[in-house]
Amino acid sequence: MNDCIFCKIASKEIPVDLVYEDERIIAFLDMKPINPGHTLIVPREHVDHFFDMSLPVYQHVFDMAKKIAPKLKDAMGSARIGVLIEGLDVPHAHVHLIPINGGREIDHERARMATPEELKEITEKIKKSL
Ligand SMILES: [Zn+2]
Incomplete structure (x- = not known):
């Protein structure tokens, strides 16, 4: 979709420091995190509803969630992801x-805008551990 922010990030029309990318997905920090390190895993292909994704992409999103979550937990020192x-x-x-x-x-009510410096620092930390 032309006006979709995630499609623009996936196509690099909007430059964002990615935590991870491959041919099917991208992962990056939410610029308005609920907690520091709040990460989004996004399929490159535009699908609105999560459960409408094709099975291979759906499975890949969760495979990567499984890989990224423990690294994110270690990087941020949180109890859980x-x-x-x-x-x-x-x-x-x-x-x-x-x-x-x-x-x-x-709770989205807790979300606060992160600074570019904060996003960059945490992205590097997670990226290094992947
Ligand atoms: Zn999109």
Whole structure:
């Protein structure tokens, strides 16, 4: 979709420091994290509803969530990595991986804009460990 921000990030029309990328997905930090290190895993292909993704892409998204989550947990020193899928923010399927120390922390009301420096520093930290 022409006006989709995640498609623009995937095509590099909007430059974002990626934590990870391959032919099917990209992963990068949410610029308005619920907690520092809040990461998004996004398929390159535009699909609105998460469960409408093709099975290979769907499985790959979760394979990569499994790879990225423990590295993210180590990098951020959180108790757990929370997983959130709702698609109410951007209508392009994605998974939120959120470093948390308690279940009530998964709340968009808590989200605050991160500074570019903060995003860059955390991205490098996670990228290095992958
Ligand atoms: Zn899109």
